[in-house]
Amino acid sequence: MQLTEVAESGLTTRRGPFRAIAFRDPVDRHEHLALVFGDTALAETGARHGVLVRTHSECMTGDIFGALRCECGEQLNTALDMIVREGAGVLVYLRGHEGRGIGLVAKIRTHILQDEQGLDTIDSATALGLPVDVRDYGPAARVLRHLGIGSVRLMSNNPDKVTALESYGITVAARVPILAPAHAGNLAYLTAKRDRLGHDLPHLTYDDAAYENPACGNVEGACG
């Protein structure tokens, strides 16, 4: 199925000049954004056989407000840095993926259960009668195809994303780790992703005492 309502402009950010290409997907009806840097055609055929791509699931709390309980915001910034360092690549910002597809209100409700009952990111969704992950990567694949990209090096720690994108006909030539530093604020989240969702997070240790709270020093009481 073709994407509709495509619009493109230049978008210079503090990292440099990107192209911003906005799409409306005909299936999920969300508006998605691709940020394109450099010559991706050359990157696809070049020695590495795949464009450096991040398909980033929307996380308002982490991406915009820098919430510490997940690492989404850091991954977003790291992905853009990696693309610019490489000289070419694409970040596809996927709307409708908030809370792994359950939406913002439901995600905040899972946070309440995590904070008040100690449930993890999986059990807190299940306790609300909600699915753990209902993200669809069809829109991401349609965006990439629209950009003429068939083979990617995917920045992700989640092996399921590789399978999902490939099921939509995108070749994932490699999965490129995108590891955010672990700290006291995101440790529970990262640990649950590693132990229960199969994310590849080799930088985590099992020594809780090794992690500091980055809010310490900024906010009275944050160090509890």
Ligand SMILES: Nc1nc2c(ncn2[C@@H]2O[C@H](COP(=O)(O)OP(=O)(O)OP(=O)(O)O)[C@@H](O)[C@H]2O)c(=O)[nH]1
């Ligand atoms: N339901 C729920 N979703 C969350 C929670 N914290 C973050 N998210 C959402 O999780 C999504 C990101 O998924 P993750 O599981 O962190 O990582 P991933 O995208 O599968 O894998 P990477 O490519 O390695 O980042 C974002 O859309 C966030 O909004 C939470 O506690 N509960």
Ligand SMILES: [Zn+2]
């Ligand atoms: Zn997040």
